[in-house]
Amino acid sequence: MSARTGSFLPPADPPLVAPAGPADPEVTARIAAWLYHEAELLDDGRHDDWLDLLTDDILYQVPIRIHKEVTDSVRVTGVQTNAFHLDEDRTSLQMRVDRIATGFAWAEEPPSRIRHHLSNIRVRHTDHDGELAVRSNLLLYHGRWDRPEYELLSAERHDLIRETDGGYRLARRLVVLDATTIPTLNITFFF
Amino acid sequence: MQGSNVGQGVRGEVDEVLGEAARLLPGGEMPAAVFNDRGIFERERERIFGRSWVYLAHESEIPDRGDYVLRYIVDDPLIIVRDEDGEVRGLHNQCQHRGMQVCRSEAGNASNFRCPYHGWTYRNTGALTGVPVEKQAFGETLDKASLGLVQVPQVDTYNGMIFGCLDPDQVGLAEWLGDIRWYLDILTMRCPSGVEVVGAPQRWRIDVDWKIAGENFVGDSYHTLMTHRSMVELGQAPRDPKYAMYGEQVHIPGRGHGAMLIGAPPGTDLPPFWGYPQDAIDRARTSLPSAEQFDVAYETRIMLSTVFPNLSIHNPIRRPDHRYEGSIPMMTWRVWNPIGPGQVEVFSWFVVDKDMSEEFKRLSSLSYLRSFGISGTFEQDDAEIWTHIARNAGTFSGRNHRVNYQMGMELEVDEQWPGPGVAQPANFTDANLRSFYDRWIEVMR
Numbered sequence: 001m002s003a004r005t006g007s008f009l010p011p012a013d014p015p016l017v018a019p020a021g022p023a024d025p026e027v028t029a030r031i032a033a034w035l036y037h038e039a040e041l042l043d044d045g046r047h048d049d050w051l052d053l054l055t056d057d058i059l060y061q062v063p064i065r066i067h068k069e070v071t072d073s074v075r076v077t078g079v080q081t082n083a084f085h086l087d088e089d090r091t092s093l094q095m096r097v098d099r100i101a102t103g104f105a106w107a108e109e110p111p112s113r114i115r116h117h118l119s120n121i122r123v124r125h126t127d128h129d130g131e132l133a134v135r136s137n138l139l140l141y142h143g144r145w146d147r148p149e150y151e152l153l154s155a156e157r158h159d160l161i162r163e164t165d166g167g168y169r170l171a172r173r174l175v176v177l178d179a180t181t182i183p184t185l186n187i188t189f190f191f
Numbered sequence: 192m193q194g195s196n197v198g199q200g201v202r203g204e205v206d207e208v209l210g211e212a213a214r215l216l217p218g219g220e221m222p223a224a225v226f227n228d229r230g231i232f233e234r235e236r237e238r239i240f241g242r243s244w245v246y247l248a249h250e251s252e253i254p255d256r257g258d259y260v261l262r263y264i265v266d267d268p269l270i271i272v273r274d275e276d277g278e279v280r281g282l283h284n285q286c287q288h289r290g291m292q293v294c295r296s297e298a299g300n301a302s303n304f305r306c307p308y309h310g311w312t313y314r315n316t317g318a319l320t321g322v323p324v325e326k327q328a329f330g331e332t333l334d335k336a337s338l339g340l341v342q343v344p345q346v347d348t349y350n351g352m353i354f355g356c357l358d359p360d361q362v363g364l365a366e367w368l369g370d371i372r373w374y375l376d377i378l379t380m381r382c383p384s385g386v387e388v389v390g391a392p393q394r395w396r397i398d399v400d401w402k403i404a405g406e407n408f409v410g411d412s413y414h415t416l417m418t419h420r421s422m423v424e425l426g427q428a429p430r431d432p433k434y435a436m437y438g439e440q441v442h443i444p445g446r447g448h449g450a451m452l453i454g455a456p457p458g459t460d461l462p463p464f465w466g467y468p469q470d471a472i473d474r475a476r477t478s479l480p481s482a483e484q485f486d487v488a489y490e491t492r493i494m495l496s497t498v499f500p501n502l503s504i505h506n507p508i509r510r511p512d513h514r515y516e517g518s519i520p521m522m523t524w525r526v527w528n529p530i531g532p533g534q535v536e537v538f539s540w541f542v543v544d545k546d547m548s549e550e551f552k553r554l555s556s557l558s559y560l561r562s563f564g565i566s567g568t569f570e571q572d573d574a575e576i577w578t579h580i581a582r583n584a585g586t587f588s589g590r591n592h593r594v595n596y597q598m599g600m601e602l603e604v605d606e607q608w609p610g611p612g613v614a615q616p617a618n619f620t621d622a623n624l625r626s627f628y629d630r631w632i633e634v635m636r
């Protein structure tokens with residue numbers, strides 16, 4: 001991956017393969033519609049349906065970010081490569097979803113009010129046919145209980161979206177948070 | 192902000208609240224006001240956090256000369272650095288010229304810290320070495336030797352754990368820790384090279400009093416079945432309602448420290464020694480200081496501890512996910528750093544026995560991340576519940592209500608227990624919590 005497009009990213013397996021150029025507007029529109037659909041499932045709490053949008057080999061990571069000086073001229077700093085808020089595969093995401101479904105996950109019972117606001121969707125081809133590298137900005141609203149206060153988390157998502165017979169599937173998501181110290185009491189939600 | 196009245200904290204009459212606490216505790220009760228009150232918080236800042244040995248970092252976070260991390264005691268920013276001579280120091284991050292912060296990253300490596308305001312430069316020992324155009328600006332008047340960064344009065348380590356104390360007159364670290372060291376040894380000396388911290392800590396804010404978190408880890412086994420019911424449903428904890436009762440609860444009288452060592456409930460086949468692999472058990476047999484410590488460790492499946500005031504440790508048998516066959520235990524250390532009445536910033540670290548394989552370390556980090564820390568499927572629910580305790584404790588009426596620590600008041604002491612401290616042969620007791628608050632009241636009054 002070139003420095004220009006984000007050498008600040010932790011090494012990944014499966015890798016976020018080097019983008020081979022922007023996708024045409026039609027593909028971008030299809031991907032945007034797919035991401036909006038995905039966000040709708042998360043905002044509606046339809047977690048089982050959301051799991052269906054993931055590949056079996058998904059890698060889903062939210063690295064810790066720290067306040068850090070510039071090194072090697074990269075100005076996006078502090079994204080950790082060995083420390084995470086979430087480091088998930090298909091099975092562990094299933095565990096989180098199943099947990100919420102037990103009805104005894106007090107942190108989500110009653111449910112938090114979650115809203116995904118997506119913008120800046122950029123779709124690029126990769127070296128692999130049928131895999132698209134997608135970056136999008138996310139503003140996530142988190143509200144609980146009867147208080148007027150809420151928390152906002154801002155992030156950039158680096159996704160790898162694979163075309164399958166069943167349609168697009170998320171194969172990798174790396175969430176680059178803009179927060180270092182996290183303002184929410186916990187992370188019960190998906191980015 | 193997560194609770195409407197948290198962080199404001201009505202200012203009650205501190206001595207009145209403490210007097211009430213001292214009157215109630217022998218009967219196993221405390222006034223709720225201690226969990227969200229500005230006066231109590233300010234007294235704690237001075238008496239508890241201004242005078243205690245507070246956990247700051249682990250030596251493995253700063254292995255090389257010049258390595259540093261930024262850490263806090265309440266709101267004091269401290270540079271924890273391994274200096275050019277290899278010595279671990281705590282330096283106040285406050286330029287001696289006009290008070291600017293000289294270290295501006297959370298972690299890194301530096302031989303010098305140069306202040307961005309006027310350029311005074313300090314060596315990583317804290318010594319002031321450079322003052323721009325010193326001759327013309329100050330002539331001969333500047334006493335550079337006395338203008339180094341202010342050192343944390345006491346910094347010391349125990350088994351690689353770095354503690355600092357803002358009070359130069361406090362007893363030394365070894366005496367402060369006292370007999371909890373026997374239990375810290377079990378957690379940190381299972382292999383010859385000890386333990387290591389992997390990666391930066393998670394940092395997040397919870398509207399909860401630091402004591403509520405600390406008391407939970409020092410002796411609240413009782414909450415497991417209800418708070419963590421979702422994980423019981425997923426088969427991540429046994430269904431037996433008495434499951435968290437088995438084992439030993441130990442406290443160090445007069446110190447506030449305590450530990451829980453939870454064994455296998457009768458009729459279950461949880462593997463011994465937390466489910467660590469056989470080679471780890473073999474290493475521990477010679478690495479732990481005594482045969483008694485090994486024997487205790489062998490029977491342990493879950494261990495928790497709070498070191499007074501605000502370091503908590505959790506080391507349970509676990510699995511990376513609910514479908515994983517077998518056990519991959521994990522360990523997390525956390526500091527509940529108070530930042531206001533009823534508010535903490537949590538620092539949560541993943542810690543692992545250093546001699547384990549890379550494969551084990553990777554899986555153990557997953558066991559940790561998916562159960563504890565900010566997104567942990569267990570800890571999510573602790574945080575949710577704790578915030579509402581702080582919220583109630585800060586209300587007009589709620590602050591005058593009591594909280595209850597009367598469990599196990601009749602329970603006998605286990606005279607056979609091989610370790611130091613006062614042990615009870617079951618975990619459904621509030622003895623450790625009463626001891627924790629006993630110490631708290633003593634220091635606060």
Ligand code: FES
Pocket residue numbers: 286287288289290291306307308309310311
């Ligand atoms: S405040 Fe640091 S050099 Fe002036």
Ligand SMILES: [Fe+2]
Pocket residue numbers: 414415418419569570573
């Ligand atoms: Fe808990």
